Amino acid sequence: MATIKDVAAMAGVSFTTVSHVVNNTRPVSADVRAKVERAISQLHYVPSAVARSLKARATATIGLVLPNSTDPYFAELARGIEDGCARGGYCVFLCNSDDDPAKQRNYLRVLQEKRIDGLIVASAGEDAVLANSLADAREPLVIVDRNIEGLSADLVQIDHERGAYLATRHLLELGHFRIGCITGPVSTAVSAMRVHGFIRAMAERGIEIEPQAIVEGDFSGLGGQRAAAQLFDTVRPSAIFACNDMMGIGALRVAAERGIRVPQDCSIIGFDDIELTNYTYPALSTVGQSVRALGEAAAQTLIERISGAATEPSRRRVVSPRLVLRESTAVYAEPPHVRACTSRIACANTENTHYDAMQHATP
Structure with missing residues (x-):
């Protein structure tokens, strides 16, 4: 050379x-x-990029740490970040932590050794050690999607609680009252905020939530399948709110396997509005905002911090969610024998009989 x-x-x-x-x-x-x-x-x-960066004290590179780059949500988020950084003249180093806090900390150390100009992190769960590590970082920092407790840094995220509230209220306005909720891991703040939005919408309508109606998932399609199967076996909901789209897609699969028609027998709505929801059958209703736009906002926030355009200690940019209605939600078609009931408990019992008939019917 x-x-x-x-x-x-x-x-x-x-x-x-x-x-x-x-x-x-x-x-x-x-x-x-x-x-x-x-x-x-x-x-x-x-x-030599190294020699030039030592002289200029800048590398025109951004470090990006994601918890799972194979998840369609984070893949779209990464693309938005990459597009935003490219427009600002920056390249992106992508690191996948596999939702492993230890692996995440190791990547952060390596990126800092590479003298990156800034860092964007989507945290892998709750990790107090990570907060301490990032607090000592010399580079400008933006946290995206999942907040990290105890850390003062720029944050870009969607309004998780509001989005879950909108999704649940939509199901309620369609006449559903027996609604199941598939959560993410209970240890994550994102999951807690989305569950809180679900509970708030139900409480406003005066509907008491059965303990079995909230089932923990893991933000994956398989986790959605398992949780939906549990709901169908116990609560027999007429609607399901899944706290992310991949779990909503998993719920669609279980319904199809059991001959439960969506949305005629059970409405399903997700959260995030990933591109894949356009191509499920039926197409999945969801709530969210353009994931790429969220990534671009994170990139813009970081570039503004690097350039000195942002002077306040830290900023919190919350993106407002919106309903994206497709084919998987519809007005609750109350069976005649349920409509005639005068007791909520009696309705629930007769509804269970109706569900048993649906699950043994030919799709």
Whole structure:
């Protein structure tokens, strides 16, 4: 590989002159510049990014740590961050922590050793050690999606509680009252906020939530399948709010396997509005905001912090969610024998009989 000294020798100039041509740090005559550029082309010389960054004290690179890059939500988020950074002249180093706090801390150490200009982190769960590590970071920092308790940093996230409230209220307005909720891991703040939104909407309608109506999932499609199967076996809901789209997709699968028609027999709504929800059958209703736009907002926030345009200690940018209604939710079609009931308990019992009939029917 050619060095700066090789270029200087071929062009017949000093290596400092080559450096001035490459970095535009001092005026150079047109004749000398032409010789240097010709030598660079012939030798296929590539300037050392490390050497240039040491001199400029900037690398034009951003570190990005995600909990699961195979999850469609985080894949779309990463794309939005990459697009936003590219427009600002930055490249992105992507690290996947696999929801492992120890692996996440190791990636953070490696990225900081690479002298990145800034860092964007989507946290892998709750980790007090991570908060301490990031508090000592020299680079500008943006937290996206999941807040990290005990850390003062720029935060970009959707209004999780509000989104869950909107999704649940939509089901209630369709006439559903026996609604199941599939949560994310109970240890995460995101899951807690979404469950709180579900509970608030139900409480406003004066509907008491059965303990079995809230089932813990893990934000994955398989977790949604398992939780939905449990709901169908116990609560027999006429509607399900899944705290993310992948679990909603899992619930769609279980309903199809059991001959439960969506939305005629059971409405299902998710959260996040990932692109995949357009292509399920039926297409999944959801609540959220453009995931790519959320990533672009995180990138913009970080670039503003790097450039000095943001002067306050930390900022919290909360993106407002919106309902995205597709094919998986519909007005509750109350069976005649349920409509005739005068007792909520009696209705529940007759509804269970109706559900048993549906599950043994031909799809």
